[in-house]
Amino acid sequence: MELTHVDEAGVKMVEVGHKDVVFRKAIAKGRIKLKPETIKLIREGKTKKGNVIASAQIAGILAVKRTWELIPLCHPIPLTGVDINFELGEDYIEATCEVRAYYKTGVEMEALTGVSVALLTVWDMVKAVEKDDKGQYPFTKIENIKVIEKVKK
Numbered sequence: 655m656e657l658t659h660v661d662e663a664g665v666k667m668v669e670v671g672h673k674d675v676v677f678r679k680a681i682a683k684g685r686i687k688l689k690p691e692t693i694k695l696i697r698e699g700k701t702k703k704g705n706v707i708a709s710a711q712i713a714g715i716l717a718v719k720r721t722w723e724l725i726p727l728c729h730p731i732p733l734t735g736v737d738i739n740f741e742l743g744e745d746y747i748e749a750t751c752e753v754r755a756y757y758k759t760g761v762e763m764e765a766l767t768g769v770s771v772a773l774l775t776v777w778d779m780v781k782a783v784e785k786d787d788k789g790q791y792p793f794t795k796i797e798n799i800k801v802i803e804k805v806k807k
Contacts, residue, residue: 659727667727673758677807681752682765684799686773690745692780697742706779707740710749714738714772718753721767731757731764738772745793749773750802762801769799 658668688696696706703709715736722730735754740747751768753761773796777784784794 665727667729668759670729670758675756675758677754677756677805678759678761679752679754679803679805680760680762680765680801681750681803682762682769682799682801683748683750684769684773685746685748685797686776687746687793687795687797688776688780689784689793692783693742693745693747695783696747696780701780702782703779706776709779710740710772710775711738713775714749714751714768717771718751718764718768721764724767725763728763729757729759731755731759731761733761733764736764736768738768740772747773747776749776760804760806762804765801766799770796773799 659665695701699705715738717724718736719733722728733753733755737752739750749769749772751765751772753764753768755761777794777796784791786792
């Protein structure tokens with residue numbers, strides 16, 4: 655295997671013009687660990703900043719659409735669909751982002767970006783109740799962000 659974004663001339667954006675347009679899908683997941691009390695506030699809709707899940711969905715979708723502006727060597731991709739869903743556990747929220755497109759290159763980075771920004775938005779929405787008395791976050795962490803499926807047809 656060789657790296658596709660670097661060569662003897664330096665860094666480059668990979669040429670995809672010769673590739674066929676095909677269906678592409680990527681699904682990424684990740685988790686944010688939160689205090690059980692925070693999860694309870696989210697479930698009950700009692701967070702001061704508003705609806706945490708809806709805000710995280712919107713932020714994640716926006717991030718997917720702007721991935722090419724955030725990650726320097728990504729192509730702008732004409733997306734056909736984005737879904738971001740959440741599972742609330744006792745002390746975590748798991749986000750899943752599915753991205754679909756008909757294009758010449760994959761959408762893994764878009765799915766990973768969507769999950770990442772969705773989880774960061776959750777953190778931002780609840781940081782006031784996650785902080786300890788010293789303003790630190792001893793329990794809160796984002797973890798296990800990964801691509802769980804990639805499809806090319």
